[in-house]
Amino acid sequence: IFIDNNPDPKVAKLNFGPAAGAGGERSFATRVRVDNFSHARAVLELDDGSLHMATKFLAAAGGCAAMQAKDPEADMTGLGKTIVRTFEPALSSNPIWSGQVMIKHPNNNGMQLDINTAKFIPARYVKEVTVKRDGELVFTLDSTFSISTNPNFRFTFAKGETNALEVTAVDTDGASFDGTTTRQGGS
Numbered sequence: 001i002f003i004d005n006n007p008d009p010k011v012a013k014l015n016f017g018p019a020a021g022a023g024g025e026r027s028f029a030t031r032v033r034v035d036n037f038s039h040a041r042a043v044l045e046l047d048d049g050s051l052h053m054a055t056k057f058l059a060a061a062g063g064c065a066a067m068q069a070k071d072p073e074a075d076m077t078g079l080g081k082t083i084v085r086t087f088e089p090a091l092s093s094n095p096i097w098s099g100q101v102m103i104k105h106p107n108n109n110g111m112q113l114d115i116n117t118a119k120f121i122p123a124r125y126v127k128e129v130t131v132k133r134d135g136e137l138v139f140t141l142d143s144t145f146s147i148s149t150n151p152n153f154r155f156t157f158a159k160g161e162t163n164a165l166e167v168t169a170v171d172t173d174g175a176s177f178d179g180t181t182t183r184q185g186g187s
Helices: none
Strands: 010-017 028-029 038-045 051-058 083-089 097-104 128-132 137-144 152-158 165-171 174-182
Touching: 083 165, 097 128, 097 165, 097 174, 128 152, 137 152
Parallel strands: 083 174
Antiparallel strands: 010 137, 028 152, 038 051, 083 097, 097 152, 128 137, 128 165, 165 174
């Protein structure tokens, strides 16, 4: 995923595993920071090496250097709290489920000013996320500071035995955060 006019155009790289499923439509969604009017691009490389790209113009600006409205120290309260949810398909015959991962993290990018000190807040953001279903890989995500505050990921995955999702995330300071679902449709 790329945003052409961001300070770092690469937003994230996803690698899908076997639990993402084969064939059919798949989806992945997240919130991003946009520094200036820009094209967002999703580039997909298939197993056969062919590349496919979708592009959308974004009319937004200021997201990368916007001043932090909250107290940076208070924003660290509950750092890493991870909520993981699964959603059954409307039709029980559909083998594709949906999942959601929400991580409490300020995802500071080093370009935001602290409103109390007028100094830059040091960069600290979620850089890696691994999601497994029933122990089998759904995806790994290698992200940059372009992912918004409190990262939120929505995605589809193939139906498994219990459909329990296990998530591990690591930030740039090396802190690790975990979350799981213990039953289908639960959090």
